[in-house]
Amino acid sequence: MHAPAGLTEALDLLAGGAAPLGGATDALVERRREARPAPVLVSVAAVTRLRPIERTADGLRIGAAATLAELAEHPVTPRALADAVATIASPQVRNAATVGGNLMQAKRCWFFRNGFDCYKRNGATSPCYAVLGDHRFQHAAVDGHRCQAVTPSDLATVLVALDATVEITGTATRTVPVAGLYTGPGRPSCATASSSRR
Ligand SMILES: Cc1cc2nc3c(=O)[nH]c(=O)nc-3n(C[C@H](O)[C@H](O)[C@H](O)COP(=O)(O)OP(=O)(O)OC[C@H]3O[C@@H](n4cnc5c(N)ncnc54)[C@H](O)[C@@H]3O)c2cc1C
Incomplete structure (x- = not known):
């Protein structure tokens, strides 16, 4: 497993067929039932560019590697979003689980x-x-x-209601509505580092 601090290094590793890992609260459970799990895992939890939660000119930008606890407690997080996040799982899970991992958890x-x-x-x-x-x-x-x-992500449900978008970073960067992440049976439509914006 790799744990890069830089986004470029993380993306290079992911481009080689590795799977991203956030807080590992869901991925490691899911991995046990996969016939051919990705041979290499890349933890994005320490990628500094994916950590910030900040107010921007057009809303709020939430790093994919921010934890659910950080999102719930951050002063710029709208009350409706903080209240919803506080209902997810338990304090232990929210301390480890990331925003990106919650959105991309297995259905x-x-x-x-x-x-x-x-x-x-x-x-x-x-x-x-x-x-x-x-x-x-x-x-x-x-x-x-x-x-x-349906996705078990309570965060996704609230972000859809708030018209949030997700920035997907890979070989190219694109922005899609949160609802666009979920495309039907099987895996969601992206599997690279991302951040959400409102
Ligand atoms: C006891 C328990 C109760 C729970 N209850 C709830 C609940 O009430 N509501 C709810 O919404 N969830 C609930 N969950 C699910 C929990 O919220 C998820 O396990 C957690 O959010 C996943 O985040 P993670 O960072 O640990 O993801 P990981 O386990 O690290 O990864 C999950 C998936 O996301 C992918 N991924 C991770 N980071 C990124 C990224 N930056 N970009 C792209 N893909 C990425 C991984 O490849 C993997 O496929 C519960 C979980 C537990 C264990």
Whole structure:
């Protein structure tokens, strides 16, 4: 695992096929079930350019490597956002978990999360209960096909309501609405260092 302090070094490592790591509260759990996890992890938690939370001319800029605790406690954070972050997980998780990691945490439907031997867990020999199972209470994406689930990120929900955007940095930098990160079954649409802006 690498833990660079510079953004350029982090991006170079990520361009070589490594996976980014924030506070590691979700990624290491998810990694255990991946058939081919990325061979190299790059912790972006110490990348100084991804840490600041600051007011800008057009709103608020939140570094992807800022922790949820830092976001909740920062004086420039709007009350609605701080209140929402304070409901996430526990103080221990919020002290380690980063903004980028929260937005990019893995999606797991109710059936997968609760241990069903489903398609996502077992592969093609098992059914997708979100499609064939009890939709009435658990299936958030009605009429969707298999393995659909909404993101568990409470931060994403609030940032969508606040019309926030995410700056995605890779070989090129682009800005997308927060809702644009989530594209359907499987992984979200980006996996590189990012920061969100409001
Ligand atoms: C007990 C418990 C309760 C929880 N309850 C809630 C809850 O109520 N609400 C809620 O929203 N969440 C909840 N969570 C999830 C928790 O918020 C996430 O685990 C956490 O936010 C992930 O942040 P992290 O920095 O640890 O991410 P990591 O585990 O480091 O990474 C998660 C994913 O994000 C990617 N990633 C990390 N940083 C970046 C980046 N800068 N750019 C691009 N991709 C990146 C990683 O590659 C990985 O795919 C809970 C977790 C636990 C353990």
